[in-house]
Amino acid sequence: MKNSLLMLLLFPIELLAQAPANDEPCGAVTLAVVSGSACTAPVIYQWQNASFGYSGAVSPSCGNFTNTVSKDVWFKFTATAANASVILSQAYGISHNLAAAFYGSEGCSFLYGDPGCDDDSGPDNYPQLSYFDLIPGQQYFIRVWQTNGAIDTGSARICVVSEPLAPASAVTGINTKFPSAGLDVNGTMKIRGGTPGLNKVLTSDAYGNASWKAVPVASQVSFGAYILPSFSPSIACCSFTKLVFAEAEAAGVTNLTNGTFTAPESALYHFDAAASYAVSIAGTNVSLRIAVLSPANVVVASYETRENNSSVTTERSLTSSVTVRLTAGQKVEVQFYASNTTQINNTGTLGIDRKNRFQGYKIN
Known part of the structure; x- marks a missing residue:
C-alpha cells in the first residue's frame, strides 16, 4: 500500500x-x-x-x-x-x-x-x-x-x-x-543609376545623398630644358645673371618661359641645374644657384654651389639641386655668378650635348 x-x-x-x-x-x-x-x-x-x-x-x-x-x-x-x-x-x-x-x-x-x-x-x-x-x-x-x-x-x-x-x-x-x-x-556590385562614367567615384553629401563625381586628376608638372651648344653666353663680372634655357628636352614642356619656371599650384617641387664654364683669369670665384622668386620677381630663397679661386681652365662645371615647397605663382630660375667675366662653355654636338640644363618636377 x-x-x-x-x-x-x-x-x-x-x-x-x-x-x-x-x-x-x-x-x-x-x-x-x-x-x-x-x-x-x-x-x-x-x-x-x-x-x-x-x-x-x-x-x-x-x-x-x-x-x-x-x-x-x-x-x-x-x-x-x-x-x-x-x-x-x-x-x-x-x-x-x-x-x-x-x-x-x-x-x-x-x-x-x-x-x-x-x-x-x-x-x-x-x-x-x-x-x-x-x-x-x-x-x-x-x-x-x-x-x-x-x-x-x-x-x-x-x-x-x-x-x-x-x-x-x-x-x-x-x-x-x-x-x-x-x-x-558578398560579391561585386554594379550601380546603373545616376551618371556613372570612367574614373568616377560615388560620393556622399552631408545628408547621405550619393552622386557620381569625376576623380580629380593630379596635374603632371615636369620640365627639362637646356642651352643649345651653338650658344655660349658671357657672364659679366660680379652679379648673378639668369641663364636662359630655351630648348625643351621633350615636347609638351609647360610652366617654363624664357628660363623661368612658374609654380602652377602650391606643392613640393624638385629642381636640378648644371652649368659648364671656362675660366680665363686665375683666382676667379664662381657660383651657380637655384633662386626662388616672389611673383614680383624678388629673390626670397636661393640654393647655391660655389667654387672659389678657380684656376684657368677651358671647361669646368657646377651643379645644384633642391627640393622646396612653393606657393602658386612663385618662380624659380637658375643664376650664375663670376668675380671676373666668364664664358659659359657650351661646346658640343648640336642636339646631343646638354651640358647646361635646368630640370624640375612636382612631387606632391
Missing part, C-alpha cells in the same frame, strides 16, 4: 518533468512550408523541461548559446524551392527573447554547416531566418532556445513560408545567408 501511494505521488512529478518530444533533433517537429509570405498556419510549441543544448551539432554564435545553459528544442522542414523564411512570433500574452539557428542535414543524426543564427530580425524582435539557395527536397533543421537559460517554460509560434521576407531590422544580404549590416553584399 505504501509503495502504491509512493508511486502515485511520484507519477505526476515524473510527468511534469518529462522533456518535450522535440528535445533532440531526431524528435524534431515537422513544419510544412506554407506557400506565399503569410504565416497562416503556425505551430505553437512549448519548451518546458527541455534539456540543455544538444552537443552533436555546431554551437550557434548568437543568442548567448552555451551547451550547459541553453535549453533548446528542434524543428525540421523539407525545402520546396530555393527560397524560404523561418518566422517565430509571440504565441500568448507573454513575449519571450528567443534565438534560432539553421542547419543542413543528412538525417537527424548528421547536422552540418556553419549554422545561420538570429535572435531579433523578425516581428517584435523574434528570430527570422531567410534563405535564397536551399536545395529543393533537402531536409533542414531549426534549433530554437530561450536566450535567458533561467526561464524554463514558455511558448511561441513558428512557421516556414516559401517567400523570403525582409528582416524587420532592415538587414539585407546579397549572396549571403547571414547579413551583418544594413546592406551586406
Whole structure:
C-alpha cells in the first residue's frame, strides 16, 4: 500500500518533468512550408523541461548559446524551392527573447554547416531566418532556445513560408545567408543609376545623398630644358645673371618661359641645374644657384654651389639641386655668378650635348 501511494505521488512529478518530444533533433517537429509570405498556419510549441543544448551539432554564435545553459528544442522542414523564411512570433500574452539557428542535414543524426543564427530580425524582435539557395527536397533543421537559460517554460509560434521576407531590422544580404549590416553584399556590385562614367567615384553629401563625381586628376608638372651648344653666353663680372634655357628636352614642356619656371599650384617641387664654364683669369670665384622668386620677381630663397679661386681652365662645371615647397605663382630660375667675366662653355654636338640644363618636377 505504501509503495502504491509512493508511486502515485511520484507519477505526476515524473510527468511534469518529462522533456518535450522535440528535445533532440531526431524528435524534431515537422513544419510544412506554407506557400506565399503569410504565416497562416503556425505551430505553437512549448519548451518546458527541455534539456540543455544538444552537443552533436555546431554551437550557434548568437543568442548567448552555451551547451550547459541553453535549453533548446528542434524543428525540421523539407525545402520546396530555393527560397524560404523561418518566422517565430509571440504565441500568448507573454513575449519571450528567443534565438534560432539553421542547419543542413543528412538525417537527424548528421547536422552540418556553419549554422545561420538570429535572435531579433523578425516581428517584435523574434528570430527570422531567410534563405535564397536551399536545395529543393533537402531536409533542414531549426534549433530554437530561450536566450535567458533561467526561464524554463514558455511558448511561441513558428512557421516556414516559401517567400523570403525582409528582416524587420532592415538587414539585407546579397549572396549571403547571414547579413551583418544594413546592406551586406558578398560579391561585386554594379550601380546603373545616376551618371556613372570612367574614373568616377560615388560620393556622399552631408545628408547621405550619393552622386557620381569625376576623380580629380593630379596635374603632371615636369620640365627639362637646356642651352643649345651653338650658344655660349658671357657672364659679366660680379652679379648673378639668369641663364636662359630655351630648348625643351621633350615636347609638351609647360610652366617654363624664357628660363623661368612658374609654380602652377602650391606643392613640393624638385629642381636640378648644371652649368659648364671656362675660366680665363686665375683666382676667379664662381657660383651657380637655384633662386626662388616672389611673383614680383624678388629673390626670397636661393640654393647655391660655389667654387672659389678657380684656376684657368677651358671647361669646368657646377651643379645644384633642391627640393622646396612653393606657393602658386612663385618662380624659380637658375643664376650664375663670376668675380671676373666668364664664358659659359657650351661646346658640343648640336642636339646631343646638354651640358647646361635646368630640370624640375612636382612631387606632391
